[in-house]
Amino acid sequence: MNTFLGGKESHVEAGELELMRSTEEEKQQQVTNVTEFRAFHQAEAEQQLRHLQQVARERGNTFEALMEAAKSCSLGSISHALYEVGGEYRRNM
Numbered sequence: 216m217n218t219f220l221g222g223k224e225s226h227v228e229a230g231e232l233e234l235m236r237s238t239e240e241e242k243q244q245q246v247t248n249v250t251e252f253r254a255f256h257q258a259e260a261e262q263q264l265r266h267l268q269q270v271a272r273e274r275g276n277t278f279e280a281l282m283e284a285a286k287s288c289s290l291g292s293i294s295h296a297l298y299e300v301g302g303e304y305r306r307n308m
Contacts, residue, residue: 263284
């Protein structure tokens with residue numbers, strides 16, 4: 216979370232910030248939405264993900280392929296497809 220205030224009074228602290236939390240019903244609705252989205256776009260998603268992986272392997276411009284994939288693929292599917300090509304970043308702690 217970014218609590219930088221900036222400006223002339225950057226020495227002022229932000230204080231306590233209240234975070235909004237989703238209800239269990241909202242969480243389950245989002246899971247349902249993603250499941251239905253993935254089922255509806257399943258056939259085209261597979262093709263888009265393969266194309267995205269090919270562009271990434273060839274070190275091409277992935278932006279266009281990402282934008283097309285986002286029309287029929289979930290963020291998780293896109294991330295997983297790219298992890299298969301380039302690996303997953305793990306920060307050393």
